[in-house]
Amino acid sequence: VSIDTKNVLTGGIGSSNIGGTFGPEMKLAGISNIVITGKAENLVYISIDDDKIDIRDATHIKKKKISETETIIKKEIGNDFQMMSIGPAGENLVRSACIIINNARAAARCGIGAVMGSKNLKAVAVRGRGNIEIANPKRFEKIVRECNEKLENTDAFKLLRKYGIYFNEKPWIEGPQTPYRNFSGDIPTDEEEEKITREEFFKYRVGRKKCCNACPIECWSTYSWKENGKMVTIDQLQYNSIHNFGYKLGIFDPKLILKAHALLNDLGLDEDNICGSVGWALECYEKKLLTQEDTEGITLEWGDSKTLFELFRKIAYREGFGDLLAEGCKRASEKVGRGTEECCIHVKGQELFETLWLSPAWSLGTVISPRGGTHTRGAIMVEAVKGSVSKKQSEKLFGIPDIGEMTAYKDKEKLVFFMEKFESVLDCLGVCFFVHGIHRKGMLIPKDLSNLLSAATGSDISPSNLLRIGERTTNLEKSFNVLHTNWNRKDDYPPKRFVDHPLSGEFRIDLNKWSSMLDNYYDLHGWDKKTGWPKRENLEKLDLKEVIDKLEKYRKLPREKEKIKK
Ligand code: SF4
Structure with a gap:
C-alpha cells in the first residue's frame, strides 16, 4: 500500500509504503484507491466489506494500542478483515506517529499516523472476496514465474530467505x-x-x-x-x-x-x-x-x-x-x-536514520528525497559493495562504467537520478524495495516490471515509459514541495554533523564536491541550479501542464521570478 499525505514534520509531501496483506485485500474488494478528506466528529473506523462501506464508532477504543485495537475491531466485524490502524501516538498527533498493518508493519516516516489521527480515524478494515482481473493472465503468470526463478537464483534472495532482514x-x-x-x-x-x-x-x-x-x-x-x-x-x-x-x-x-x-x-x-x-x-x-x-x-x-x-x-x-x-x-x-x-x-x-559521511550517491539520494531525509528514493546501497552491480549493468542503467568507490563523487548524481525514477515506479506499482535489482546483482530491473505491468494491464509499457512515470512522480512531488514550503537549493545540503564531525576522525562530506554533484543532478533534471526548482521546459516535456499553471500562479517558476526581477 502506498499512502500519501502532507508531511507533518517537514510541511512538504509525505509518503509511505507498507507490505503485508492490506493492499491485496483492497484489490480483492475491488478498490484501488481510498481518498480520505475532512474530519469525523468523534473517533471512528472504516469497515470495507467488498462494496459495503461503513463508518463505525471507535470511541470505545480511544487511545488503545495497536494490538488491542486490531483484536477489538476484528471481534466486532470478523477475523478475516485486514487492518491498518493508529495507536495512541497517532491519536495524540505525535509528529512521528505511523500507521501499522498486521500488528507489525509500519507505514513509517512523515508522521502520517498523525494525519490519520487528525481526521479522528482510528482504523480502516477491509475484506474482499472478489478477483483481481488480469488483461493477459497466461502471459502474466509466465512472467511471474520467470521473475521468481530469476530472483531465486540471486545471492540476495537466498540471503533474505534464509536470514530475513538481518x-x-x-x-x-x-x-x-x-x-x-x-x-x-x-x-x-x-x-x-x-x-x-x-x-x-x-x-x-x-x-x-x-x-x-x-x-x-x-x-x-x-x-x-x-x-x-x-x-x-x-x-x-x-x-x-x-x-x-x-x-x-x-x-x-x-x-x-x-x-x-x-x-x-x-x-x-x-x-x-x-x-x-x-x-x-x-x-x-x-x-x-x-x-x-x-x-x-x-x-x-x-x-x-x-x-x-x-x-x-x-x-x-x-x-x-x-x-x-x-x-x-x-x-x-x-x-x-x-x-x-x-x-x-x-x-x-x-x-535521519541514515548516516551520510560516506557513499555520496546514498547521501545525495537521502538528502534530496522529496519527503525529507530518507533513503527510499534516490539513495543506493550498492555503491558501497564492490562487484554488486556488473560493469555491463552499471553502464546500461546508470550510464557509467562502474558505480565506483564509496568515497568517490564522480558521476554519482547519475545513480541518484536513475534510482529516484526507479524507486518511484516501485512505489507506484506496490513492489517491495527488497526485490529490485539495483541493490543486489540479478534481482528485478525496469524491464521485468514493464513486462509484468504490460501483461497485467494489456497496455504495452516499455521500460523507458515506466521510468518516465517515475520522473513525472519525482517532479510532481518536487513541485508540491516548491508550492508548500520555502525550500530551495540550500535545503539540498547535508546536516553540518557530517562535515564537522568526521566518522572515525577520517571520513567527512566534501562540500565543494557536494555542490558540483548537486549542480549536475539539477542539470540531469533540467531544474534551475540557483533555486533547485523545476523549470517550465522540463515540466512541459513531462506533460505536467497543470503543475506549470499552479507554479506560475504562485510565482514559483524560476524563469518567472527572473522576469519579475527585471
Ligand atoms: S521481501 Fe518484501 S514483499 Fe517479501 S516478505 Fe519481505 S518485505 Fe514482504
Missing part, C-alpha cells in the same frame, strides 16, 4: 557507517558490536513467517523466549531497529532491541523518527544543554533501556518531557534553543 553477519550497512550515539562520528566498541551480531539475535529466532502476499522471499522472522515464566513472542525485526536502538541510543541487547521495536509498533510510533528525537535528547543531556529541569527530573543515559522505554510511552501519550519530543527534534530544539539545534540531525525537519 542478512549480514554484523549490522553495519555495507560499510563502516554507524549513527553511534546520535551520529557522534565515533564507532562502537568491539564488545558492543559482538552483542548484536546476527548470531546473537538468532539465538531467539524460532522461524520464518508468511507475511506479504505471495512473496517468495518471506523475509519476516519470529523471535521468542521465556521470561519470568512467560513466553515473549515478537514478529519481525527491522534492520533499522539495530541501528536505531543499538547504535544510536546505546541499547546493545538483542532482546531489548526486539522489545523496543515491538513497543513502538504497539504505540504506533515510527522508530526512525523517534530515535532521532530521543538521540537528540540524550546528546543534549550529555553535553548539559538539557538539564533535569527540562526533562522533568528524568536522568538520560545512553543505553538505559528502562528510562528510554518509559520515555517512548510518554512521547506517545504526550506526557511531560515526552510532549516536547513528540514535536520532533527540529521543533523541540528550536523551542529550547541554547545550542541544542546542533544536536538535531535532520533533513528538512525529518530526523
Whole structure:
C-alpha cells in the first residue's frame, strides 16, 4: 500500500509504503484507491466489506494500542478483515506517529499516523472476496514465474530467505557507517558490536513467517523466549531497529532491541523518527544543554533501556518531557534553543536514520528525497559493495562504467537520478524495495516490471515509459514541495554533523564536491541550479501542464521570478 499525505514534520509531501496483506485485500474488494478528506466528529473506523462501506464508532477504543485495537475491531466485524490502524501516538498527533498493518508493519516516516489521527480515524478494515482481473493472465503468470526463478537464483534472495532482514553477519550497512550515539562520528566498541551480531539475535529466532502476499522471499522472522515464566513472542525485526536502538541510543541487547521495536509498533510510533528525537535528547543531556529541569527530573543515559522505554510511552501519550519530543527534534530544539539545534540531525525537519559521511550517491539520494531525509528514493546501497552491480549493468542503467568507490563523487548524481525514477515506479506499482535489482546483482530491473505491468494491464509499457512515470512522480512531488514550503537549493545540503564531525576522525562530506554533484543532478533534471526548482521546459516535456499553471500562479517558476526581477 502506498499512502500519501502532507508531511507533518517537514510541511512538504509525505509518503509511505507498507507490505503485508492490506493492499491485496483492497484489490480483492475491488478498490484501488481510498481518498480520505475532512474530519469525523468523534473517533471512528472504516469497515470495507467488498462494496459495503461503513463508518463505525471507535470511541470505545480511544487511545488503545495497536494490538488491542486490531483484536477489538476484528471481534466486532470478523477475523478475516485486514487492518491498518493508529495507536495512541497517532491519536495524540505525535509528529512521528505511523500507521501499522498486521500488528507489525509500519507505514513509517512523515508522521502520517498523525494525519490519520487528525481526521479522528482510528482504523480502516477491509475484506474482499472478489478477483483481481488480469488483461493477459497466461502471459502474466509466465512472467511471474520467470521473475521468481530469476530472483531465486540471486545471492540476495537466498540471503533474505534464509536470514530475513538481518542478512549480514554484523549490522553495519555495507560499510563502516554507524549513527553511534546520535551520529557522534565515533564507532562502537568491539564488545558492543559482538552483542548484536546476527548470531546473537538468532539465538531467539524460532522461524520464518508468511507475511506479504505471495512473496517468495518471506523475509519476516519470529523471535521468542521465556521470561519470568512467560513466553515473549515478537514478529519481525527491522534492520533499522539495530541501528536505531543499538547504535544510536546505546541499547546493545538483542532482546531489548526486539522489545523496543515491538513497543513502538504497539504505540504506533515510527522508530526512525523517534530515535532521532530521543538521540537528540540524550546528546543534549550529555553535553548539559538539557538539564533535569527540562526533562522533568528524568536522568538520560545512553543505553538505559528502562528510562528510554518509559520515555517512548510518554512521547506517545504526550506526557511531560515526552510532549516536547513528540514535536520532533527540529521543533523541540528550536523551542529550547541554547545550542541544542546542533544536536538535531535532520533533513528538512525529518530526523535521519541514515548516516551520510560516506557513499555520496546514498547521501545525495537521502538528502534530496522529496519527503525529507530518507533513503527510499534516490539513495543506493550498492555503491558501497564492490562487484554488486556488473560493469555491463552499471553502464546500461546508470550510464557509467562502474558505480565506483564509496568515497568517490564522480558521476554519482547519475545513480541518484536513475534510482529516484526507479524507486518511484516501485512505489507506484506496490513492489517491495527488497526485490529490485539495483541493490543486489540479478534481482528485478525496469524491464521485468514493464513486462509484468504490460501483461497485467494489456497496455504495452516499455521500460523507458515506466521510468518516465517515475520522473513525472519525482517532479510532481518536487513541485508540491516548491508550492508548500520555502525550500530551495540550500535545503539540498547535508546536516553540518557530517562535515564537522568526521566518522572515525577520517571520513567527512566534501562540500565543494557536494555542490558540483548537486549542480549536475539539477542539470540531469533540467531544474534551475540557483533555486533547485523545476523549470517550465522540463515540466512541459513531462506533460505536467497543470503543475506549470499552479507554479506560475504562485510565482514559483524560476524563469518567472527572473522576469519579475527585471
Ligand atoms: S521481501 Fe518484501 S514483499 Fe517479501 S516478505 Fe519481505 S518485505 Fe514482504
